[in-house]
Amino acid sequence: MNSQSIENYLKVIFNQAIVTDEVNTTGIAQALEVSLPSVNSMVKKLAGMGLLEYEKYKPLKITEKGRQTAAMIIRKHRLTEMYLVEKMGFGWEEVHDIAEQLEHIQSPEFFDRMDELLGHPQRDPHGSPIPNKQGHIAILEYRMLSDCKPGEKVELKALAHTSDExxxxxNSKELALGVQVQVVEVEVYDKNMTVDYEGRREVLSALVCSKLLVS
Amino acid sequence: MNSQSIENYLKVIFNQAIVTDEVNTTGIAQALEVSLPSVNSMVKKLAGMGLLEYEKYKPLKITEKGRQTAAMIIRKHRLTEMYLVEKMGFGWEEVHDIAEQLEHIQSPEFFDRMDELLGHPQRDPHGSPIPNKQGHIAILEYRMLSDCKPGEKVELKALAHTSDExxxxxNSKELALGVQVQVVEVEVYDKNMTVDYEGRREVLSALVCSKLLVS
DNA sequence: TAAATTTGTTAGTCAATGCTAACTATTTAA
DNA sequence: TTAAATAGTTAGCATTGACTAACAAATTTA
Structure with a gap:
């Protein structure tokens, strides 16, 4: 029954709450590209609905109910992404915008069917965990590739960033989840990493390596 | 860029324009379960957008642009219904509400992919034609079963009504598209029809028979 | 610690889309 | 052919979710 606006706010707040437990108004405004007063009034509304704890000038805290509600939206988003990739043949760089719209569809049957057809997947195409129907999210403890040492051989499991670019x-480097990567060398000066995978050798920047989650 | 409201109005107007070329405000209000003034103001807006011709107190006429726009929404709706039935295993009675939401998704790629995966279907699960990408709708000339005479053997091709009930x-009568139906007898008094199909004999009311389109 | 900066709030407005009440035009029927 | 019924319109208002301008609190920094 929540509007799309409410759902979008909640999702952003939830995602920020993962990083720091206490969320601030400005971060929400930036993430949603919306003005501060807009956030302020929506935050009051969400608090009125019992989804947030709000006190003037204090950082926000998401309630259990808010967390639960947000998890269900994220579940729909990630199931959709997985469905688009696995069943409809989209690339992992194409699915975000479509899922962003489909996550607001009100039809448990629709998403349950996706879930079934996919065989109850645990991760989306970018390696992010899919919350289960109870709103529980498996916490996956991956390391950043940038924390690995020369000689280590690891598998690419997830991405810490999923922008199209x-x-x-x-894609251009043929780096996909599941690829086995061996660290050859780390440049001391700029932390550039030379790695081998799938029979090729590439140099990856520290920025890129910090977004590649491995185990 | 059109809002969901605009799309819903346009779809209703288009559907009414198929029945009678000139559409009246009250019909729209009833179909959308909305007040007359709401329709009046939206109709002016649609006219301003070049989707309708509007003159005070005159019946409405949809423009070519309006027809085109509506056809694309109906295309998305019907492709979705077909996809849900063919690829996701839903029953034909379950798909309307989901398609009603999905038809507003803005992603040509998403619907093109459905279209491809379905092999460019010409009809939705209820036998209604799917407009092509140019907005052209194949007109299918079917007869009503109620117009058939005893002894005639026809195939159920489409439905003139698609309510859940x-x-x-x-479903309860195992009547599906493609079924071969033979007219056994027509009761003169109430036009009830006795028919044979799939090895069973049933008596169908005149109302039901008028909703069954055959050839 | 006082000034400057950043963050958050309030007040007031706007556009979209809905509504009711009151009115007018058109159509139907007595 | 006039009265009643129906259909369409206008005016004014409510709600949602956005905005800007102005201000207040909290935090940072000189």
């Missing part, structure tokens, strides 16, 4: 960059 | 009724 980054995904297209990874 | 009607579809569930057809």
């Amino acid at each position: 980054f995904l297209r960059y990874l | 009607f579809l569930r009724y057809l």
